[in-house]
Amino acid sequence: MSGVSVDDLSQRFQRQLTKVSGIQRWIIALSGGLDSMVLLELAARFLPAKQVTVLHVNHQLQSEAGEWQLFCAQQAEQRGLTFRAEKVQLEGGSVETAARNARYSVFEDKMSSDVCLMMAHHADDQAETLLFRLLRGAGVRGMAAMAVQRKLNNGKLLRPLLGCSRSELKSWAIREGLSWVEDPSNSDTQYDRNYLRQQVLPLLAKRWPRVNERLNATACHLADAEALLEELAQADLEACLASANTLSLTELKLLSGRRQVNALRYWSRQFGLMLSEGQVDSLRVMAEAAADSQPELLLGDTVIRRYRSKLYIDPVTESLRWQECLIDVLASGLSHGGVLTLKSDAGKDLDSWLMGVDIRSRQEGDKCHPLGRPGKSLKHLFQEAGVPPWQRDNWPVCIRAGEIVAIPGICICQSWCDGENKPPFWLDWQPSALFAVGDSGTL
Structure with missing residues (x-):
């Protein structure tokens, strides 16, 4: 495949930058290899230096790991860019998976809404990813492979070189006089991805010379x-x-x-x-x-x-026992597995209503007298409100002088009223729940 021109690669890179908005800080993931060095050079040419941080994740897997970190630091310094390095310890299991998880854990910690992380994945990586997932029996989502752009924690991830082949990047790097390091583990075929890269894809290319291009097209269709x-x-x-x-x-x-x-x-x-x-x-x-x-x-x-x-x-949470003062809970934000809030339009001092009110957990045989209703057992009130059984032990119960005066989020009781005057507020309780998270990625 013929080499891509300087202007052509620069234009492709700049076009990808225009597709990402609201970014104030760019993080360049730099391993020191060929692909990431091309990415570093392009970023140095077309992004404001004060907005760029070069980030190297040292997996400490090779004896040369320290030398690679020093190389990356020198390359960033030569271009006037801020450099950061993070050493990680890998957990057990597959080395490939553990390294990826450790790497992304570092990346995610650096993200905020105005940050974009750039990675140097290219078209050969995409073809390899599609084939790897196909062999693992992935569905449509898995075989859509890597996205050019996606969310990463609170920020964004961009792969501006995904449309370029590795041979194009190598030709460009040689023409521009770039240096890079070679990781010997990339040729170790005991790793699945290396086996595909070194053995399977070259064999397929002998029969179907445009196999990488076709696999990339398939990944786009699946996406x-x-x-x-x-x-x-x-x-x-x-x-x-x-x-x-x-x-x-x-x-x-x-x-x-x-x-x-x-x-x-x-x-x-x-x-x-x-x-x-x-x-x-x-x-x-x-x-x-x-x-x-x-x-x-x-x-x-x-x-x-x-x-x-x-x-x-x-x-998955443990059952916790309430034994707190209501005023203290509202002031401190103590959660006990949920959020307790007081809602009021009264615009006046509520301390006289809240004074002497404590919170405890429910007890066997608890009953109360909801305002305007007959007396009920807490079990009946929970069932009536559709509260699932596993949430009931952590539900706060408000008491004064040993008598139940409110079940936050469910009712205020007659015993909390002052004659005809009922409390000028409402206590609400929202049990803990999971919050949506960002999508998991690839490579």
């Missing part, structure tokens, strides 16, 4: 298909969501089987969960379980439960 599936899932989920972490099974069952699976996968991904086929099947079994059953699916530190006609996704 379009995945985008359509996500649009459909978003629309279906909007109709099925009872709250951010609660799904209505009544609405979900109105969808076809395939759309149910698509919506369940999309919903779970919002909370960082990538469901296997077996886990999706388990959720569908949960959806069809008897109305009075309460099945659950434990997924690491997250659990999906069914109660009545809803699915709930929550963090």
Whole structure:
């Protein structure tokens, strides 16, 4: 393949920059290899130096790791760019996976809404990723491979060289007189990706010379298909969501089987969960379980439960015992697995109402007298309000002089009234829930 011209590569790079808005700081992921050195040179030429930070992640896997870090520091200094290095310790399991996880953990810690991380993945990497995932039995989402641009934690990730082949980048680097380091582990075929890169793809290229180009085109088609599936899932989920972490099974069952699976996968991904086929099947079994059953699916530190006609996704938490002063809780923001707030339009001092009120956890046989209603047991009130059983032990109960005066989020009791005057506020309790997270990526 003929080398790409200086002007052509520069123009491609600048076009990618225009697709990212609101960025005040750019982070260049620099390994010291050929691809990342091309990226560094382009960034130095076309981005304001004061907005650029060069970041090197030292995996400490090779004896030369210290020399590579020094090389990267020198290359950044020569271009007048700020340099940062982070050493990481890898966890057990696959070295490739552990290195990626450690690398992205560093990246994510650096991100904010006005930050863009640039990585030097190219078209050969994309072809390799598609083939690797195909052999692992990935679906449409997996085989869409790497996106040119996506969210990364609170910021953005950009791969401006994804449309260029490695041979093009090498020709350009040689022409521009760039230096780079060679990682000997890249030729070690015990690693799956290296085996594909060194053995499989060259063999395919002998029969189909444009194999990388065709695999990249396929990845683009699959990315379009995945985008359509996500649009459909978003629309279906909007109709099925009872709250951010609660799904209505009544609405979900109105969808076809395939759309149910698509919506369940999309919903779970919002909370960082990538469901296997077996886990999706388990959720569908949960959806069809008897109305009075309460099945659950434990997924690491997250659990999906069914109660009545809803699915709930929550963090795994311990039951905590309340024994606090209400005023202190409102002042300190103490959570105990949720958020307690006081809502009032009274515009006056409320201390006389709050003084002497404590919070405790519920107890066996608790009863109260909701304002304007007959006396009820807390169990009955929780059932009436649709509070799932696993949330009840952490639910705050407000008492004064040993008598229940309020169940935040459910009722204020007659015993908290002053004659005909009821408290000029409302206490609300929102149990803890998972918050949506960014998408997991590749490489």
